[in-house]
Amino acid sequence: MMTTLIVLMMDFDQPPAASVLTDRVLATLAGATLVIAANLAGKRVFDRGGS
Amino acid sequence: MSDRRLWTRVRTHIGDAVRWTTDAEIGLSEGLIAGLSFVGPILFAAALGNLPLGLIASAGSLPIGRVGPGRSLFDQGRSLALSVLPTIVAAAIAEFLVGGGLAGRLLTIVCAGVAALLGGYDRTAAIVTTRFTLFLIIAQSMSAATPHPAAMMALLTAGALWTALLWLLFGAVVRSTTSRTPILAEQGPAAAAPAKLARWRASLGRPAGWHFTLKLVSCLVAAEALDQTFPNHHLQWIALTVVILAQRRTNLFPIKVTQRALGAGAGVLLAGLCLAAHPSAWTLTGCIGLIAGTRPLLKSRHYVPIPR
Numbered sequence: 001m002m003t004t005l006i007v008l009m010m011d012f013d014q015p016p017a018a019s020v021l022t023d024r025v026l027a028t029l030a031g032a033t034l035v036i037a038a039n040l041a042g043k044r045v046f047d048r049g050g051s
Numbered sequence: 052m053s054d055r056r057l058w059t060r061v062r063t064h065i066g067d068a069v070r071w072t073t074d075a076e077i078g079l080s081e082g083l084i085a086g087l088s089f090v091g092p093i094l095f096a097a098a099l100g101n102l103p104l105g106l107i108a109s110a111g112s113l114p115i116g117r118v119g120p121g122r123s124l125f126d127q128g129r130s131l132a133l134s135v136l137p138t139i140v141a142a143a144i145a146e147f148l149v150g151g152g153l154a155g156r157l158l159t160i161v162c163a164g165v166a167a168l169l170g171g172y173d174r175t176a177a178i179v180t181t182r183f184t185l186f187l188i189i190a191q192s193m194s195a196a197t198p199h200p201a202a203m204m205a206l207l208t209a210g211a212l213w214t215a216l217l218w219l220l221f222g223a224v225v226r227s228t229t230s231r232t233p234i235l236a237e238q239g240p241a242a243a244a245p246a247k248l249a250r251w252r253a254s255l256g257r258p259a260g261w262h263f264t265l266k267l268v269s270c271l272v273a274a275e276a277l278d279q280t281f282p283n284h285h286l287q288w289i290a291l292t293v294v295i296l297a298q299r300r301t302n303l304f305p306i307k308v309t310q311r312a313l314g315a316g317a318g319v320l321l322a323g324l325c326l327a328a329h330p331s332a333w334t335l336t337g338c339i340g341l342i343a344g345t346r347p348l349l350k351s352r353h354y355v356p357i358p359r
Contacts, residue, residue: 002113002346003295003318005089006189008339009106011326021323023285028319031292032312034273038266038297039308046262 003028081117084221086344088112088214092206093336102332107203109339110193111210114138114182117347118215120222127222131215133175137183142207145190146200153279159191160271163294167264170299172251177299184267185294192287263299270297288319 007024089109096105115134121127144162148155163184170180190207194200254260274289296311325338 003315004322004342005113005339005346006110006291007319007322008326008335008342009110010193011322012103012106012332012335018327020285021319021327024288024319024323025316026284027286027288028292028312028315030277030286031270031274031289032296032308032315034270034289034293035266035296035308038270042262042266046258 080221081347082344084217085117085347086340088115088217089343090336090340091213091217092210093339097332097336104206107193107197108206108210108213110189111138111142111207111212112214112343113189114141114186115211115214115218118218118222120225123226124219124222127219131218133179134182135211135215137179138186138211139208141183141186142190142204145187145194146204149191149194149200156191156275159187160268160275162187163271164264164268167267168255168261171254171260171263173247181294185291188290188294192291263297267293267297 089112092108092111093102093105096102096108114137115131118127118130118134121130145159148158151158166180166184170177190203193207194203197203251260270293271290274286274293277289278286292312292315295315296308298308326335330338
């Protein structure tokens with residue numbers, strides 16, 4: 001819900017173009033991928049370190 | 052792992068992520084306060100003939116979720132301070148860094164890293180620093196789009212204070228009309244500050260104490276690199292998504308990440324489609340109020356809250 005609010009407030013007076021919408025969806029996917037990749041890397045590194 | 056077992060695990064995971072619970076009790080009045088906290092500044096600014104200023108001010112309400120009445124005014128005031136202060140500090144830092152170009156954006160990542168490190172002190176510090184980082188990135192995006200960053204900071208602060216005032220009034224009414232204030236979450240005895248400090252300092256001597264900080268900073272650096280590599284695209288959203296999704300826990304695929312990823316993706320899509328329909332300003336204001344008003348209910352019954 002917070003994401004919806006942020007988008008509505010930031011683009012209130014200028015509806016986003018389709019390309020902007022696509023970029024944001026892709027950016028959301030990219031952000032999620034980065035976090036999962038970091039989780040995976042962190043798990044390997046820190047588990048190996050025995051912490 | 053066989054394909055069948057993997058598919059079963061994926062289905063179970065998705066099922067858990069979208070599960071709806073009816074355990075949490077959220078009153079209509081609380082939804083009303085949450086909605087009014089966003090709509091109030093918009094309506095006030097519209098009455099003065101400057102709707103955009105109201106939108107900026109209402110963004111000051113974003114990091115302040117539902118703040119229950121607590122057991123006393125002091126109790127509630129403390130909870131509110133932990134929401135309002137990171138908002139104001141983040142807005143001030145964003146205003147300071149906005150003209151700094153790439154250096155300013157890298158300093159933002161440094162601030163996020165320091166906040167992540169300090170957040171390891173205890174659960175409250177983790178909540179406060181996450182709010183700070185989230186709002187720092189939101190405020191920086193907004194500052195970049197406004198010719199008057201200082202005025203923006205004042206408006207965000209005003210919005211945050213307006214929201215705090217509404218919740219204080221709500222708390223006062225609830226405490227005066229009920230004999231016993233419900234305590235939402237019983238907490239065990241809190242550890243003393245010196246013990247927490249010693250534990251936190253000791254954690255910094257171990258790799259695990261730096262895990263979340265390194266994870267967050269590396270993701271934000273990668274997000275910034277992608278944004279710089281593709282300047283013609285709108286990839287600032289990656290940093291925001293990273294802050295929303297990153298967790299201190301080391302689970303590979305925690306339910307919360309799936310919930311947040313689904314929520315963030317659906318939120319971007321829903322809002323974008325809504326705006327693409329070119330609704331009137333009043334319809335959009337109503338939508339913002341409705342979404343803000345139902346946020347406490349949806350967060351408590353389904354979507355996990357930002358603090359962790």
